[in-house]
Amino acid sequence: MGLDVGSKTVGVAISDAFGWTAQGIETIKIDEEKNTFRLDRIKELAEEYEVSKVVVGLPKNMNNTIGPRGEASQAYGELVRTELGVPVVFWDERLSTMAAERVLLEADVSRKKRKKVIDKMAASMILQGFLDSQK
Numbered sequence: 001m002g003l004d005v006g007s008k009t010v011g012v013a014i015s016d017a018f019g020w021t022a023q024g025i026e027t028i029k030i031d032e033e034k035n036t037f038r039l040d041r042i043k044e045l046a047e048e049y050e051v052s053k054v055v056v057g058l059p060k061n062m063n064n065t066i067g068p069r070g071e072a073s074q075a076y077g078e079l080v081r082t083e084l085g086v087p088v089v090f091w092d093e094r095l096s097t098m099a100a101e102r103v104l105l106e107a108d109v110s111r112k113k114r115k116k117v118i119d120k121m122a123a124s125m126i127l128q129g130f131l132d133s134q135k
Contacts (some may be wrong), residue, residue, distance in 0.1 A: 001041075002127025003080070004093065007032040007134040008051050010042070011116065011119030013047045013127040024120030036120045037076065042134045043096035046084050054080050057093030057126040064123045091120070100125055 004011035012026045019045055026045065028038045038086070038089045056077035066074070074090065081088040100121040109117070 001043075001046060001047065001053070002055045002057070002123045003076075003089075004057045004123035004126055005076045006030075007072070007120065009119045010038070010046060010076075011121070011123035013120060013123035014043070014045075014051070015127060015131055019131055022050065022124045024117065025126040027116070027119045032072065037079060039079060041079060043083055046086070049122060051084070051086060053086055054084065054088045055091050055127050055130045056080065056088055057122065058090040059093050062094070089130065090127050092128050 002011075002013035002015075004013075008030060010028045010030055011024060012028060013022045013024045015022050015133050026041075030036055030038050044055070048084070054077070056073055058073055061067050061070075077088045077090060100118055104113075104118065104121065
């Protein structure tokens with residue numbers, strides 16, 4: 001399972017059984033300010049797809065440091081690790097959302113539709129990057 005964690009949404013992607021391809025499946029609404037993290041939904045999806053590992057996108061700064069968003073992603077990843085009891089890997093996600101946006105723009109997807117799919121597409125790119133590194 002791949003997660004693209006934001007302050008208001010979490011994009012979710014799942015790999016196929018062979019670990020070859022990632023597919024964006026859902027965007028979950030969360031509220032970081034109110035500590036509403038929807039771990040219940042993450043757990044439901046993890047059980048449904050028999051998840052054995054979670055890859056959380058880690059947004060690093062261009063100088064390779066970890067800023068507030070990266071720290072928030074790490075905290076979310078730790079919550080997921082505790083809730084699911086599976087290994088959590090942090091994956092450098094620099095530019096994944098920008099890459100997803102570029103793909104959607106090239107496909108001429110409307111702004112309204114891009115907004116609905118960008119997070120799960122970014123999660124898919126994060127997970128695919130991790131899967132490709134394992135080959």
